[in-house]
Amino acid sequence: MNDVKRPIPRSDEPDTAAFWEGTKQKEFRYQQCNSCNTVVFYSRRHCTGCTDGELQWKTSAGTGSVYTFSVVRQSYHPFFRNLVPYVVAWIDMDEGPRILSNVTGVAPEDVSVGQKVQVEWEEHETLNIPLFKPV
Amino acid sequence: MSSDRDAAIVGIHEYPSRDVEGEVSPLQIKAESAARALEDAGLNWSDVDAIYDAGDGGGMGGLNIAEYFGLKPNVIDTTNVGGSSYEFHAAHAKRDIAAGKAKVALLTYGSTAHSNARAIGVGGRGGPGMHPAENMDAFAGMTLIANYAMVARRHMHQYGTTSEQLAEISTATRYHAMRNPEAVKAMEDLEFLDIRETTISDVVNSRMIADPLHLLECCMISDGGGAVVIASPEVARDCRKPPVWILGGGEATKYPENGGDITTSAAAQSAPQAFGEAGVTPAEMDIAMVYDSFSITVLTLLEDLGFCKKGEGGSWVQGGKLRFDQSGGPALNTDGGGLSSNHPGMRGIFLLIEAARQLRGESTSQVADARLAVAHGNGGMLGSRHAAGTVILGRD
Numbered sequence: 025m026n027d028v029k030r031p032i033p034r035s036d037e038p039d040t041a042a043f044w045e046g047t048k049q050k051e052f053r054y055q056q057c058n059s060c061n062t063v064v065f066y067s068r069r070h071c072t073g074c075t076d077g078e079l080q081w082k083t084s085a086g087t088g089s090v091y092t093f094s095v096v097r098q099s100y101h102p103f104f105r106n107l108v109p110y111v112v113a114w115i116d117m118d119e120g121p122r123i124l125s126n127v128t129g130v131a132p133e134d135v136s137v138g139q140k141v142q143v144e145w146e147e148h149e150t151l152n153i154p155l156f157k158p159v
Numbered sequence: 160m161s162s163d164r165d166a167a168i169v170g171i172h173e174y175p176s177r178d179v180e181g182e183v184s185p186l187q188i189k190a191e192s193a194a195r196a197l198e199d200a201g202l203n204w205s206d207v208d209a210i211y212d213a214g215d216g217g218g219m220g221g222l223n224i225a226e227y228f229g230l231k232p233n234v235i236d237t238t239n240v241g242g243s244s245y246e247f248h249a250a251h252a253k254r255d256i257a258a259g260k261a262k263v264a265l266l267t268y269g270s271t272a273h274s275n276a277r278a279i280g281v282g283g284r285g286g287p288g289m290h291p292a293e294n295m296d297a298f299a300g301m302t303l304i305a306n307y308a309m310v311a312r313r314h315m316h317q318y319g320t321t322s323e324q325l326a327e328i329s330t331a332t333r334y335h336a337m338r339n340p341e342a343v344k345a346m347e348d349l350e351f352l353d354i355r356e357t358t359i360s361d362v363v364n365s366r367m368i369a370d371p372l373h374l375l376e377c378c379m380i381s382d383g384g385g386a387v388v389i390a391s392p393e394v395a396r397d398c399r400k401p402p403v404w405i406l407g408g409g410e411a412t413k414y415p416e417n418g419g420d421i422t423t424s425a426a427a428q429s430a431p432q433a434f435g436e437a438g439v440t441p442a443e444m445d446i447a448m449v450y451d452s453f454s455i456t457v458l459t460l461l462e463d464l465g466f467c468k469k470g471e472g473g474s475w476v477q478g479g480k481l482r483f484d485q486s487g488g489p490a491l492n493t494d495g496g497g498l499s500s501n502h503p504g505m506r507g508i509f510l511l512i513e514a515a516r517q518l519r520g521e522s523t524s525q526v527a528d529a530r531l532a533v534a535h536g537n538g539g540m541l542g543s544r545h546a547a548g549t550v551i552l553g554r555d
């Protein structure tokens with residue numbers, strides 16, 4: 025069995041800590057500017073669209089689509105090498121954020137660009153990881 | 160707009176070994192390459208008054224390398240943007256020389272990636288770092304190849320590009336490598352199997368590493384290094400070899416954006432700056448030295464450099480037109496490229512070196528009467544955050 029754990033994000037990274045805090049409640053949080061409406065993701069303290077806006081936290085419905093993906097068949101990472109073949113993908117959430125994740129619960133050959141997916145939380149002690157499965 | 164005769168490459172050296180078996184350090188590779196490049200130019204250490212360094216020797220880049228070389232330069236530029244650092248350095252050297260800040264600029268590179276068994280090309284990522292983007296990405300296990308593979312997948316989806324078309328990049332590059340004794344030795348030393356010219360079918364039938372990229376679409380992991388000397392027109396006129404003028408330069412970065420297009424790279428921003436400054440067009444290029452970490456890197460960059468329209472790269476590269484002895488397109492990576500000659504991690508310096516060889520008439524796959532070349536470096540990762548440096552070179 026695979027005793028090595030998936031890399032767990034740090035909860036003390038100043039910009040992204042609030043996103044990971046939200047995953048404890050299985051919430052996919054993102055930010056939107058109350059002035060220029062820019063969707064900001066990954067989370068930051070400043071709006072990248074304007075200099076005077078305030079970022080508001082919002083919660084995604086958890087659905088999106090596969091923007092692009094690859095099936096990893098070779099990895100030397102102590103955790104991921106035991107997972108091959110696995111699917112890495114950029115997921116476009118319906119509200120706008122684009123996140124790098126894995127598509128799971130489906131054979132790699134059944135993953136496609138444009139496929140509708142929804143978040144599937146992988147539970148960990150300190151937080152939860154947003155993976156995706158086909159709708 | 161600056162004059163197109165501000166500065167020229169006057170000295171070059173490519174460190175010949177791709178496997179130093181742990182017996183030479185990156186700093187030693189840099190110093191030996193520098194000495195040979197200065198010798199090539201007919202110059203000496205004491206002539207150097209500007210240092211450009213990506214920090215590959217460790218320490219604080221330009222600070223430590225000045226001490227190691229025993230120099231007291233007036234210009235110290237420690238720009239590090241990965242593999243494209245050297246295209247940035249060349250453009251900055253032109254700018255600094257044109258401004259009268261320096262007369263002789265030295266760029267060096269050294270790496271023992273192969274000896275260190277550093278997994279540049281195929282490894283996983285480490286744990287999360289403190290950059291917020293890293294803290295978002297690391298859990299997904301995106302290997303470096305998967306990063307590029309996702310560009311290829313989207314390119315195929317959006318434009319109908321095929322693996323057979325991507326394979327044209329690999330076969331043209333290998334065609335050139337087989338004519339370059341140093342590339343052949345590199346493949347032998349790195350224990351490539353079945354070293355020969357390849358066919359499209361060889362490439363698409365090689366092992367899948369990260370769909371849709373196959374083994375023969377991925378660069379090697381070598382040791383190596385090199386040096387480039389750039390000088391003012393006054394110095395260049397007295398050098399041993401004909402000057403290779405830096406006619407224009409451009410730089411840019413790109414990173415993941417919500418709703419962004421992963422099939423367009425930062426080259427789409429850097430290339431118009433470079434071609435505009437040089438006053439030439441892609442169609443005039445005899446030589447295209449384009450960073451070939453993977454097949455998809457080159458296809459994307461050729462489009463963004465303006466050789467063809469976005470999305471048409473697949474059909475454009477078909478039919479072997481990128482080979483040095485074919486017409487209809489520039490000769491691509493005539494040294495054998497990162498795919499088949501030299502990739503110690505930051506290949507950008509070799510793009511300048513081989514472009515200069517072509518414009519001097521010294522390449523092992525020499526294009527007759529080559530007059531203009533573009534060198535385009537891509538640093539970082541094409542499918543996420545990367546830097547682009549475009550340099551246009553020309554001879555008298």
